Amino acid sequence: MKVIFRADDVGYTDVHNLGTWQAIEKGIVTACDLMLDTPGFESACKYLRNCPWITIGWHTHFWGRPVLKPSEVPSMVDDEGKFKWRKDKKALMEVDYEEALKECRAQLQRCYDWLGRLPDTCGGARGPLGDAIKKVCDENGIVYDFVGGIGYDGKEKQPAEKYRSLNIKEWIDLSGKHHKSLKVTDFPYYDPAGAIMEMPIDEDVIWMRSQHPGYLDDYVLAESSCTIPRVKDVEAYCDPKVKQWIIENKIELINTHDALYGTNQYQEHLKAINSPLWIGNMKA
Template sequence: MKLILRADDLGISEGVNYGILKAIQDGVISCVGLMPNMESAKHGYQLIKDLDICLGQHTNICLGKPVCSPDLIPSLVNENGEFYSSHDINHRQEDTINILECELEIEAQLQRFIEITGQKPEYFEGHAVFSRNYLQALENVAARHHLFYDNPMDQQWQKQYRIQSLDFFAFDESGLYDPYQYFESQLSNIQRNECSLVVFHPGYLDQYILEHSSYTLIRPMECEFLCSQWLKDWLKHHHIEVASFRDYQ
């Protein structure tokens, strides 16, 4: 039995960067996704660059400014030249994202990733947007550059790579959940699968996150849980091996 523990949002803010660093050094995170367009992306990479971690691109088209000139990607940006929010995109009745424009921005973020890290991402996926056009653009760019495309919501992808995504968390009215109870509830799924995948958003809070993210209190809570002795003992007791996308390429 194997389990991939993925941390998203490296680069979204300095506070999150420090929390992800702790979740790698003192916890069990095996894969980290960098958001190349964000102002704190370089800061985040510098913190974790010497650690043995599988580093991917967490492509972002719903927060902050694009890497491309806004004039080239009008379907992705508002009148201020900033991305539309994920809430706005995901609640549209019609998918108005232009695939070719989206590919331009994804390509630009890939080049920014390479500029920051000196290497191609070890896996490739997207942040917070469920548009079919966006996912198609991600898949197209990944294929063009021979990148490992991570799409755990796609059953065909799960079958191809023999990686099963665990159930989504059930949030309470505070936007939190009980991670200990969650892992206990997912044990039978983990034992049944060759490899399972679960995604976290560890981090510390700063003003940017409080103003720009719906994920707030969940971040330090997950950071503490991922570093807990309980989780390390639980994985060992159930003979669950921590894996990464490197094992499936």
């Protein structure tokens, strides 16, 4: 069985990034979804440009500030010059498509300037912003709509037709055994490592599992409803029990590029460092 372990919200802040780097260096992260407009973007790029075995996705939350001047994208920003839908998703529908298109192109140019490459994959968004994201992804060969699986609403999500044969599915634990809510009072019940190890062993599926590994600072604590679970996600991705579960089940860790194109980038990295998680060591 092959699994992609993804880190989301990469680039949130410099401090948050430190937790992500821990999950890469001492853990099982094979792919990073990077936000291109948040305070930790530049330090994230400086780190990730030295990790070619990590797939980069464009994490299209648009939680920070536009790359363009606020005066160039007035339909997208609030009075402080920040993207205006952070707390009000309905504001996404007020976005001007042409402004969104300019901002999306500017964000990708910024990514190329700092990272030295464009993202391999992309998430999405609703309304005119979502349409603009798809347009610039098509312009640049960035893959989207490639993951299926059961969503948080319990409904099955289908990828685009051209990716269905790859059978890439997101693993979301809906049992309720390992997660109650993101409230601080429910933190004792949050067990992402346990959720990972509930993943069905299925040789016909490429599973993708997403967590938010990162450390906390005042910016994240003020901004996000997801706070201390992020620290637990770092621990889960580095957990020796999870690594042993991977070894015992002979799970092949891959990045998203490997899943899409049949490459072997992440396993070659594990082989080069003689990791016990290299599939060759498991078969020995």
